[in-house]
Amino acid sequence: MAEITLEKVVKKYGAVGVVHGIDLAIAHQEFVVLVGPSGCGKSTTLRMIAGLEDITGGLVKIGGTVVNDLPPRKRNISMVFQNYALYPHMDVRANLGFGLKIAGQSPAEITKRVSEAAEILGLTPLLDRTPAELSGGQRQRVAMGRAIVRNPDAFLFDEPLSNLDAKLRGQMRAEIKKLHQTVKTTVVYVTHDQVEAMTLADRIVVMRDGHIEQVGTPMEVFNHPLTTFVATFIGSPPMNLLPATITGGAVQLSDGSTVPVPDRLRGFVTEGMKVQLGIRPDDISPIGHGLSQDGPGAELRLTVALAEPLGMESLIYTHIAGQEVQAKLYGPRIVQPGETLDFRLALDRAHLFDAATGRSVRAA
Amino acid sequence: MSATVESQGSKRLKAIGLWLATFLLMLVMCVPGLWVMLSGFRPNREILAKPPIWVPQELTLDNFGKIFGWGAEQIAIPVPAYFTNSLIIALTSTLIALGVGMAGGYAFARFRFRAKGALFLGLMLFRTVPGIALSLPIFMIWSRLGLIDTKLGLIIVYVSLNVPFTIWLIDGFFRQIPLSLSEAAQVDGCTRWQAFWKIEFPLARSGIASAGVFAFLTSWNEFALASQLTRSTDSKTLPVGLLDFTAQFTIDWAGMCAMAVIIIIPALILTFIVQKHLIAGLTFGGVKG
Numbered sequence: 001m002a003e004i005t006l007e008k009v010v011k012k013y014g015a016v017g018v019v020h021g022i023d024l025a026i027a028h029q030e031f032v033v034l035v036g037p038s039g040c041g042k043s044t045t046l047r048m049i050a051g052l053e054d055i056t057g058g059l060v061k062i063g064g065t066v067v068n069d070l071p072p073r074k075r076n077i078s079m080v081f082q083n084y085a086l087y088p089h090m091d092v093r094a095n096l097g098f099g100l101k102i103a104g105q106s107p108a109e110i111t112k113r114v115s116e117a118a119e120i121l122g123l124t125p126l127l128d129r130t131p132a133e134l135s136g137g138q139r140q141r142v143a144m145g146r147a148i149v150r151n152p153d154a155f156l157f158d159e160p161l162s163n164l165d166a167k168l169r170g171q172m173r174a175e176i177k178k179l180h181q182t183v184k185t186t187v188v189y190v191t192h193d194q195v196e197a198m199t200l201a202d203r204i205v206v207m208r209d210g211h212i213e214q215v216g217t218p219m220e221v222f223n224h225p226l227t228t229f230v231a232t233f234i235g236s237p238p239m240n241l242l243p244a245t246i247t248g249g250a251v252q253l254s255d256g257s258t259v260p261v262p263d264r265l266r267g268f269v270t271e272g273m274k275v276q277l278g279i280r281p282d283d284i285s286p287i288g289h290g291l292s293q294d295g296p297g298a299e300l301r302l303t304v305a306l307a308e309p310l311g312m313e314s315l316i317y318t319h320i321a322g323q324e325v326q327a328k329l330y331g332p333r334i335v336q337p338g339e340t341l342d343f344r345l346a347l348d349r350a351h352l353f354d355a356a357t358g359r360s361v362r363a364a
Numbered sequence: 365m366s367a368t369v370e371s372q373g374s375k376r377l378k379a380i381g382l383w384l385a386t387f388l389l390m391l392v393m394c395v396p397g398l399w400v401m402l403s404g405f406r407p408n409r410e411i412l413a414k415p416p417i418w419v420p421q422e423l424t425l426d427n428f429g430k431i432f433g434w435g436a437e438q439i440a441i442p443v444p445a446y447f448t449n450s451l452i453i454a455l456t457s458t459l460i461a462l463g464v465g466m467a468g469g470y471a472f473a474r475f476r477f478r479a480k481g482a483l484f485l486g487l488m489l490f491r492t493v494p495g496i497a498l499s500l501p502i503f504m505i506w507s508r509l510g511l512i513d514t515k516l517g518l519i520i521v522y523v524s525l526n527v528p529f530t531i532w533l534i535d536g537f538f539r540q541i542p543l544s545l546s547e548a549a550q551v552d553g554c555t556r557w558q559a560f561w562k563i564e565f566p567l568a569r570s571g572i573a574s575a576g577v578f579a580f581l582t583s584w585n586e587f588a589l590a591s592q593l594t595r596s597t598d599s600k601t602l603p604v605g606l607l608d609f610t611a612q613f614t615i616d617w618a619g620m621c622a623m624a625v626i627i628i629i630p631a632l633i634l635t636f637i638v639q640k641h642l643i644a645g646l647t648f649g650g651v652k653g
Contacts, residue, residue, distance in 0.1 A: 050547075072547075078552070089566050098552055102552060102553040102554055150553075
């Protein structure tokens, strides 16, 4: 069993705080993705779990044992680095077997486990090559092979795909997912790419400025963002946020126009409250070209400022209450700038955030 | 048609010109050395002949015989002792300078500590002081400490001359090795020490080898300080020993040149063995200062 627990974990470099007391419980065999913009403390958190950074305060437990003062080698974890960190002076076979050799395994055992790992990752034909003779994707696979060969309690991935081109990244993403289904080990995965987070994670941890903003399954984080930061960070293109005031039981936008308060949020708002109306581009569509046509909605006549056709859909830039918003048109229809269309806002999927705190009115 | 012939011709002319220039340059650089080596194998009378004999008439090993005391004719210069001194002093000081250089270079490349920049700058500034400028103070201190005419005295001097350079060169090499390699090794089960010896050291090997060769050659060839600090066969090194061929009225050119050959050969062999590392080392490590 290897659950990983962080309790009030703090990291400071001198007086500068990088991670400000985060709590997180990762279950056995769970795939958790730490996601956030550069400098949010996600890599530092991962490195503290690995033992590569000192922990300034709080506790890190792996499998119930406090590991704060254990060196990396005593934590029984393995790690895949962003730059692969393959040993350049060893061939693939030696790279894979290095950890086993250090652990004092017998040559026969090493050979057996290296071939098993090589088989899982399709590395068998490459065993005699050096890292310099491998492509980016192959190096990535060797790095993963080196991680699985030791049969650790947990895998730590530090932005493993960010050095690959877009196509390869998609392939490797699928391979990591498959790998996790095969070896069923606890995984902590750091990325700044929200697509990786959404597709790989059992649970996503969204981090910002050394704090955890929200923890939840990908669908929870996508459908019920707790803060405007999560709302705009997860999902592409990002959620539109429109400043508004609750007036007479409706959401009044800055130009005075109103839309009804979504039913499910009715109990959470008070008269005169300053809010931000959050609505994803997918939920603003020309009538007849949207995702959902039923349920509560508001209709608005809007002028297209710019359209980016993407084949089966188009991204439309337009303005609501003087603010630029992005909308989506589903279907192969060409839209011209300047064209005026009737749009429908799917309000059952809209969000309201407290303008002062940036938190969802449901959470306030 | 004629244009291509012409351009081919001019290309050829250019190649010949370049080749000739290289040849002349190499000639200027190599002739003194070659002349010394050649003279080591010629009898004294031929070297001193007037008008000069350009093409050697006879080659002989007598000069070496004289030095090492094989032949009938012997000279009273204890070359084997000097050779042993040189070897002991150069090897010991190189090994120490390499050890300190590796520890220091690794520390500067990998760790953060107080006054790191100032310390590094200080080392480099120390390196800019010409060794001979220090000869008088060193002489005075060494005479108080009883280190004059000891191998230890010279070893200490050479270590301190070489350490700034070895630290600087080796630091550059360790900097080029991504930190994540050592981290990966530690996650893979190594102690920091094991990670160093199994991963970082093999990768920095060419840099360490170049630093070692430079340190060895500096100690092996050094004359100015050695001539001040040595007196007898206890500590005199080969370059200082060359002076023994200068008597009051005569200079034994043949013997001196033969001894010069003995000094040059180990340096040549060493450079030849590590030249692959050396070239890789100087270009690779040199990129990052």
